[in-house]
Amino acid sequence: MYDAIVVGARCAGASTALLLARRGHRVLVVDRSSFPSDVISTHFLWPHGMSYLNRWGLLDQVTAVTPTHESVDVVNDGIRLTGSVPTELLREYFRDLHGDDSGVVRSFASVRRRVLDQILVEAAAKAGAEVRTNVTVRELIIEDGRVVGVRGRAAGGETFEDRARVVVGADGRNSFVARALDLPKYDERPRCTFAYWSYFSGFDLGPGQIHRRGRLACAVVPTNFEQNMVLVWGPSDWSREFRADVPGNFQKALDFVSPELGEVVRTRGTREERIYGTLDQSGFLRQLHGPGWVLVGDAESSKDQCTAIGMTHAFRDAELASAALDRWLTGDASVEEAMTAYEGRRRSQNAAAYYDYVCTLAEMRPYRHDELQLFVALRGNQQETDRFIATHADIAPVSEFFQASNLFLLNDAAKESSADHPVFENFAETSRSYQQNLFA
Ligand SMILES: Cc1cc2nc3c(=O)[nH]c(=O)nc-3n(C[C@H](O)[C@H](O)[C@H](O)COP(=O)(O)OP(=O)(O)OC[C@H]3O[C@@H](n4cnc5c(N)ncnc54)[C@H](O)[C@@H]3O)c2cc1C
Incomplete structure (x- = not known):
């Protein structure tokens, strides 16, 4: 009995x-x-993702083999913002969500899942958890309406049955646990991005860069093994045409979104692996907990990769759920009290606002004139640039950055500074051209 x-x-x-x-x-x-x-995933970690690893004593293992940086470039229609996340915003995030702000670091990194997940699994085993790999759970044991265990099968064919006070579904967006419980998805957002990526050696561009132009985007981020993760993404309604020639359209997308990056990859890059890709990224939420079970990570809330947040959210859930379960398992709180507290944190106003932010971005509409003006205005204001980056990464609340008084302030600045930027020269024509499928 576990x-x-x-x-x-x-x-x-x-x-x-x-x-x-x-x-x-x-x-x-x-x-x-x-x-x-x-797994089918890129692997960018924002500073709060890195901070979770630091809080758990695992960050040094990651940074020993992974390049890190303290800033990131976000370039929208050629308007470049370079920023980092202020320590105070990170501290507020951890205090609000977890009640303490220990272990905060400001670095970013892109750590391959074959590296990161191995470190996590080894740490779980070292902490005393029994780790069984190559085994598939095929059935939940339910007695009197309560989940009390699992049955499954190892790769070699042997079956197993184990019982526990609680079963945690951490089995990803196609969660078996959720399907076995017949949990419906809700607030589904079918409009998402296609994403294709690979690993290139031969160049070092420093900190990570995220570019967006029209309905397409790309990111180049240094990762393990002295390689760069190069990712392109766009609206799912263009994916059929993109897939007709993945290597050709991968380069075409890079050249369109950032001609400079496109040239670096074409002339200096050596692709070290095949190009990976996915379309399976629609957003949804599921019920968080019930009798004898809890969901964490993508099993409970899955959303598009366009803000690179799923792994950090999985870490967040792990801290919140384990703290809640501990209160119940040690008798500090009833299961209802513990799970209601977990739910309160996970279903906060901020969480709902951020889910909406990601799902809306994932539609890959071209940026509006006023949004681009805002980016131009931010260039002259490092504090607000950093707060924008923190907001984009779900460190600062969406409602605080995008509040009316803040936007009026920035818009005044924008009017002064946007006049000369090339994207505004022939905006109507540019907007129209952005609607045409580049791969058709
Ligand atoms: C294209 C793409 C790019 C992304 N890029 C980023 C990024 O840059 N940064 C970021 O933070 N997030 C990113 N994400 C999101 C991130 O991959 C997920 O949010 C994250 O992997 C969720 O972790 P998880 O542990 O919940 O699930 P998963 O990583 O999916 O792990 C689930 C595990 O459950 C196991 N499992 C499933 N069913 C069973 C079963 N029946 N029995 C036993 N085991 C089972 C699976 O084998 C798997 O190992 C990206 C996602 C995609 C698709």
């Missing part, structure tokens, strides 16, 4: 297992994958 069985052993699952085991609970964590291995 205190908790965690299904899925990556960002959400291995972290939850690690944190519960460190609090002295008996934990089994299972995954059908073996480790080290990658």
Whole structure:
């Protein structure tokens, strides 16, 4: 009999297992994958993602093999903003959500999942969790309406059955646990991006860069093994045409979004792996918990990659869920009290506003004139630039940056400074051209 069985052993699952085991609970964590291995995901971590790893004592292992940087470039229609996330905003984030602000770091990194997930799994095992890989959960054991355990099968064919006080579904967006419980998705957002990426050696551009032009975007970020992760994304309604020639359209998208980056990749880059891709990114939410079960990570809330936030959200869920479960398992709170508190944090006004922000961005509309003016105005204001980057990454509340008084202030500045920027020269024509599918 375990205190908790965690299904899925990556960002959400291995972290939850690690944190519960460190609090002295008996934990089994299972995954059908073996480790080290990658998943269909790029792997950018914002400073709060890095801070979670630091809070858990794992950051040094990551940074020993992964380049880090303290700023990021966000370039929209050629308007470049360079910023970082202020320590005070990070501290506020951790105090609001977790009640303490220890371990805050301001760095960014892009760590391959084969590196990161292995570190998390090993840390969970070291903390005392029993880790079983290459095993698939195929059934939930439900007695008197309550989940009490799992049945599954190992890759070799042997079956297993284990029981626990709670089963944690950390098994990703196609969660078996959610399907077995027949949990419906809600607030679904079908409009999402297609994303294609690969790994290139041969150049070092320093900190990560995220570019957007019209309905397309790209990112180039240094990662492990002295390589760069190069990613392009665009609206799902252009994906059929994109897929007709993935390598050709990958380069075409780069050349369109950022001719400079396109040239670097074409002339200096050596592609080290195949081009990976996915379309499976629609947003949705699911019920968070019920009798004998809790969901964390993508199983509970999945959203488009366009703000690169899912792994950090999985870490957040792991801290929140493990703290709530600990209160219940140690008798400090009833299960209802503990789970209601978890739900309150996860379903806050900020969480809803940010979900909406990501899902709206994922539609990949070209930026409006007023939005571009705002970016121009931000260039002269480092404090607000940093707050914009923190807002984009779900560190500062969406409602605070985009509040009316702030925008009026910035818009006044924008009128002064935007006149000469090339994107405004023939805006009507540019907007029209952005609607044409580049790959058709
Ligand atoms: C194209 C793309 C790019 C992305 N880029 C970023 C980014 O740059 N930064 C970022 O923060 N996020 C990014 N994300 C999001 C991120 O990948 C996810 O949010 C994150 O992986 C969620 O972690 P998780 O642990 O909840 O689920 P997953 O990482 O999906 O792990 C679930 C695990 O459960 C296991 N499992 C499933 N079913 C069973 C079963 N029945 N029995 C046993 N095991 C099971 C699976 O094998 C898997 O290992 C991206 C996503 C995509 C698609």
